[in-house]
Amino acid sequence: MSAKKMIALISAALMTAVLIIGICNALAIYQFSFKDETHTADCAIVAGAAVKGDVPSLVFQERLNHAASLYRDGYVKKLIVTGGYSNFNALSDAAVARRYLLSLHIPDAAILVEDRSQVTRENLRYAKTIMAMNQLHNALIVSDPLHMKRIMLMARDEGIEAWASPATTSRYRSFSAKMRFLLRETFWYSVYCLYRVL
Template identity: 55%
Template sequence: MKFQRIIALSFTIFTVVIAHNAFSIYQFSHEDQTRVADCAIVAGAGVNGDRPSPVFQARLDHAVWLYRQKFVSALVLTGSYSIGASDSDASIARLYVLTQGVPDNATFIEERSTVTRENIRYAQTIMKHQQWQTALLVSDPLHMLRLQTIARDNGINSWSSPTPSTRYQSWWLQTRFLLRESFYYSGYHLLRLIPVQNNSTIM
């Protein structure tokens, strides 16, 4: 009976934490902190063949807009190789933004990341090399709180600049996205207590 009470209490605590984080994620998703910064870091979202996925393209379109409006002077595009792909997600994204008028010398790519945490870590390496101090973070609105939390934990002075629209438009898709983000965000906070080498592949 005591074991069952412990299980019930643990489940209750877990549910409360997830619900609290879901509310925080949803609330933050409505914040747009767009301002002038050195660069924009675009979170990867996969590709379809030789083109960015619709979700990734929406993020890239917003990053291009930030560049055109002179909020940033460079774009940092992230993403490793999708299964079966000969080009990295980041290199495919780079080709896309070049067709949208962003010059070659304003695009930087990292081709090693497979999860959000690595997107930020490897983008930070580029920032240090270029001696950039500030960044706008570009992703879907419900992704922004986790993305910014990771960026701040990595010492990046950053602000949220979510896509103005999202491909996750239906109630069902948004709910799934929110639940997934709540799980990953909660897990990230828990795993911050563990040395980096033991959790470097966590979303």
């Protein structure tokens, strides 16, 4: 067999393997999106999302609405909002989230702010520090359903005792929106899994 054919076979095998892994990961992410482990915990960590000036994006609002419900229903006593400064905003994403929760009549004393993070894993890493400072030992993780598998894996890697509590009113409702989110999450979940083994 010529070297050119050998390279072509190896390339085809690698592409097939990547495709199979991607499909398996997408299925795992989709199945996990239905998992809801909500029960009492010391706090809820709300995954950061985009803001527009001093207003949370619709995606972020739904995560915050869910967190507010967890507080009102007595599942948690503290809410940790996460997210640093983005798009040259004067306020951090977490500060915007705090303002939004206050508008929902969540007491200021119940809101803890993590405003250093730029990516999901930093959301969790810095939130864990806040947990330790406030003697909070476990957490519900709040994000969109299709984000939950990756963020829960990251929470475990950060050593946080946590349970999944996906936002039940996620803005990703239409088939096309869910598919775009799923494709994006499949990519980033696959990248993170590769990062973990390297």
